[in-house]
Amino acid sequence: MYSIFSYAAMIADKVRMTAFRKALAHAVKPGSVVLDVGAGQGIFSMIACELGAVRVYAIEPSDVVAVAKECARANGFAGRVQFFHEVSQKVELPEKVDVIVSDMRGVLPVFGKHFETIIDARNRFLKPGGRLIPQRDAISICLVNAQKEREQLLKGYSKEMAGFDFAPALNVATNEFWKVEAASEQMMSDARNLFKLDYATLRSPDLRGSVTLRASREGRVDGTLFWFETELQDGIGYSTGPMCPPTIYGQGVLPWPEPVNLLAGDTVDLGITVKQIGDDPFWRWQTKIMREGKLFREMDQSLLPALMLSKDRLHETVVS
Numbered sequence: 001m002y003s004i005f006s007y008a009a010m011i012a013d014k015v016r017m018t019a020f021r022k023a024l025a026h027a028v029k030p031g032s033v034v035l036d037v038g039a040g041q042g043i044f045s046m047i048a049c050e051l052g053a054v055r056v057y058a059i060e061p062s063d064v065v066a067v068a069k070e071c072a073r074a075n076g077f078a079g080r081v082q083f084f085h086e087v088s089q090k091v092e093l094p095e096k097v098d099v100i101v102s103d104m105r106g107v108l109p110v111f112g113k114h115f116e117t118i119i120d121a122r123n124r125f126l127k128p129g130g131r132l133i134p135q136r137d138a139i140s141i142c143l144v145n146a147q148k149e150r151e152q153l154l155k156g157y158s159k160e161m162a163g164f165d166f167a168p169a170l171n172v173a174t175n176e177f178w179k180v181e182a183a184s185e186q187m188m189s190d191a192r193n194l195f196k197l198d199y200a201t202l203r204s205p206d207l208r209g210s211v212t213l214r215a216s217r218e219g220r221v222d223g224t225l226f227w228f229e230t231e232l233q234d235g236i237g238y239s240t241g242p243m244c245p246p247t248i249y250g251q252g253v254l255p256w257p258e259p260v261n262l263l264a265g266d267t268v269d270l271g272i273t274v275k276q277i278g279d280d281p282f283w284r285w286q287t288k289i290m291r292e293g294k295l296f297r298e299m300d301q302s303l304l305p306a307l308m309l310s311k312d313r314l315h316e317t318v319v320s
Helices: 004-012 014-027 043-050 065-074 114-125 147-157 167-173 311-319
Strands: 033-037 055-059 081-084 097-102 126-133 136-144 178-180 192-198 207-214 219-233 236-239 251-262 267-277 280-291 294-302
Touching: 004 014, 014 043, 014 097, 014 126, 014 219, 014 236, 033 043, 033 114, 043 055, 043 065, 043 081, 043 097, 055 065, 065 081, 097 114, 114 126, 126 219, 136 207, 147 167, 147 178, 147 219, 147 251, 192 207, 219 267, 251 280, 251 294
Parallel strands: 033 055, 033 097, 055 081, 097 126
Antiparallel strands: 136 192, 136 219, 178 251, 207 267, 219 236, 219 251, 267 280, 280 294
C-alpha cells in the first residue's frame, strides 16, 4: 500500500510527469470522456479536466480515494470527476470512454494485476479507436555488477555479522527481485530487449522470453538488471534505464545465487517465464553461462523460495 509520501514522490518525478502531461495533451480533447485506472490522488484525472475532458471516471481501490476526492474539489473539478472506490474489474461504467490512462507499474510493468486490469479495462470500457496511455512498454535487460547492492541487502546474513548460519535465508534473498538504482558503469554487457508489450493487443498476463547477453568486459557479475522504456503516445515516453535520468521506478535485479567472474566475450543465455498466480506475477529465470563454446555454469531459479508459500498456494504454483 502506498503512503501519502509515495504519491507525493510520484507527482514530483519530473521525467514521469512531463511525459504523462504531454501524452494526455496529445490524447485528450475538449469533450473527451476519460478513464483513470489506479487513480491514486487523482493527478491524471485533474490534468484531463484541465485539458477539456467533459467527464472523468477515476477508479482507485485504496483509501487514498478520499484524498483524491478532496483534491478534485479543491481544484474545482468535483463536478466532472466521478470516483469509484473499487478494483476496476468490479466497476461498471455508464458509457465507453475516449481515453484510458494508467500507471500501475512498479519497478517493471510486470507488477501485481497490472496486465489483467488493463486488458479488462480496454475490452469493456474503451471506444473503438480510443487511446490508451501508455500505448506500449518494452522491458530491457543487461548483465550487472551489483556488488554494493548485494552487500547492503545481505550484510545481516553474513556469519561475521550474525554469528549464525543463515544459508536458508540467503536462499530466499537470492531468489527475490531486488529494486536498485544502478549506474551505467555497473552494466557488464550491452542491453537487449526481452519483452515488448503492446497494450492494444495484449491478451494474457503471462510472458515467456529468452535473450543472449555477451559480457563486454572482464569482471564480477551478480545477475541481470531490468528496466523499461515506455511509449505513452506516439513519440512521447521515457526510459527507466541506468543510462537515463533517475525516476521513481529505479531498476530491478534478478540475482544469481552468488557472483560469478566473467571474461569479456562470455555469453549468458537467459530464459524468463512470468506467470500470473493470484495477485502476483511468478518469475522463473534459467541461466546458462558459456565460455569458449562450453557450458561454464548453469542456474535454475525462481521466486518460489522467496514467496514462502502456504501448502495450498505451493500446490497451485506447481500444478498450474
